[in-house]
Amino acid sequence: MLTWQLVRKHRGTLHLRIDDLDTARVRPAYVADIFDTLDWLGVDYDSGPRNAEEFAQRYSQRHRLPGYETTLDQLRKTGLVYACDCSRARVLATSTNNLYAGTCRDKRLNLDQPGVAWRVRVPEDTHVTFEDGMSGPQRIRLDRVMGDFVVRRRDGIPAYQIASLTDDLHDNVNLVVRGADLLPSTAAQLFLATHLPANPFPQTIFCHHPLLTDAEGRKLSKSAGAKALRTLRGEGPSPADLFGQWTGTLGYAPRRND
Numbered sequence: 001m002l003t004w005q006l007v008r009k010h011r012g013t014l015h016l017r018i019d020d021l022d023t024a025r026v027r028p029a030y031v032a033d034i035f036d037t038l039d040w041l042g043v044d045y046d047s048g049p050r051n052a053e054e055f056a057q058r059y060s061q062r063h064r065l066p067g068y069e070t071t072l073d074q075l076r077k078t079g080l081v082y083a084c085d086c087s088r089a090r091v092l093a094t095s096t097n098n099l100y101a102g103t104c105r106d107k108r109l110n111l112d113q114p115g116v117a118w119r120v121r122v123p124e125d126t127h128v129t130f131e132d133g134m135s136g137p138q139r140i141r142l143d144r145v146m147g148d149f150v151v152r153r154r155d156g157i158p159a160y161q162i163a164s165l166t167d168d169l170h171d172n173v174n175l176v177v178r179g180a181d182l183l184p185s186t187a188a189q190l191f192l193a194t195h196l197p198a199n200p201f202p203q204t205i206f207c208h209h210p211l212l213t214d215a216e217g218r219k220l221s222k223s224a225g226a227k228a229l230r231t232l233r234g235e236g237p238s239p240a241d242l243f244g245q246w247t248g249t250l251g252y253a254p255r256r257n258d
């Protein structure tokens with residue numbers, strides 16, 4: 001809703017994109033729920049899929065795999081990418097602060113062998129700086145928050161950072177609104193973009209917003225018992241009741257469905 005308000009205020013074009021590369025977590029019912037929820041919220045958009053069928057036929061990230069492969073090839077040519085054959089258990093056992101220990105950095109494993117992940121080498125003391133549209137200047141120590149992060153998974157699927165960056169370039173995205181928990185991802189994507197052939201990604205405006213929290217200040221998550229919007233939809237309150245405390249702060253409120 002915050003993205004919607006910003007885009008409408010600045011007379012931009014709002015594009016709906018749904019990430020579905022992680023096939024283990026994708027369910028048709030979840031995709032359908034996104035469309036139902038947007039309709040219930042009264043959030044309209046200007047381009048992108050109108051329904052689950054159109055999404056599957058024309059917009060699924062599965063159709064964009066060649067573009068992600070191109071990005072990976074470009075990255076590989078920089079020499080920053082290396083293969084990692086560590087199991088998940090080994091990565092966990094050797095990590096400090098949840099960061100990969102760099103075990104395979106200098107092993108020179110073959111990138112083309114099956115079953116290896118591709119990681120990007122993030123040199124020590126790598127700072128990523130940008131001006132956040134909501135919270136001002138940012139300076140992120142990428143090596144400390146992401147370490148040598150995965151760009152291609154062991155199963156050969158491009159990682160989120162690659163798909164997101166490639167999609168943003170493909171869709172000519174110039175404003176990204178996301179939760180503050182994704183600041184490390186933004187830094188990772190900016191780092192990747194600076195190593196790819198000239199592209200406008202570093203000119204993107206990023207707005208990282210605080211996360212919604214419960215009464216105890218904890219981030220809302222379904223695993224911690226927060227109610228899904230799907231549940232709230234069935235319980236009667238209107239979007240205005242739920243979000244009235246902060247919708248309209250930019251002078252825009254979604255259309256009312258009732």
Ligand SMILES: [Zn+2]
Pocket residue numbers: 083084085086102103104105
């Ligand atoms: Zn490894």
